[in-house]
Amino acid sequence: MPKCFQLRVVTTDGTALDTKVTYCSLQTPNGSLGILANHAPMMCLIREGKLLFRDEDGDEFTMNHSAGVARVHENVLTLLADRAEKPVAQEKKPITG
8 A cells, every 4th residue: 555644735714634645746836746655845836726636545636726835744745825625536537458
């Protein structure tokens, strides 16, 4: 099973999401950034857009959010944004050859 890390999305209204994930992709002003467990500590700006993450069961979700700041520290990814919508599950599509 893939290693997990904590994903927290905090808005002006409070914590919008606090869950364990195996992968997260976010949009920065310079392009997309993928985060896995045990990522090096960092901070960056994030653009308004769609956060993609995969939970412990392998299910993928997206979450729309406003621009803000992301911080990775001690296996926790924290996103600070003015607003964030509820996560939406993504449909699993079969792989075809």
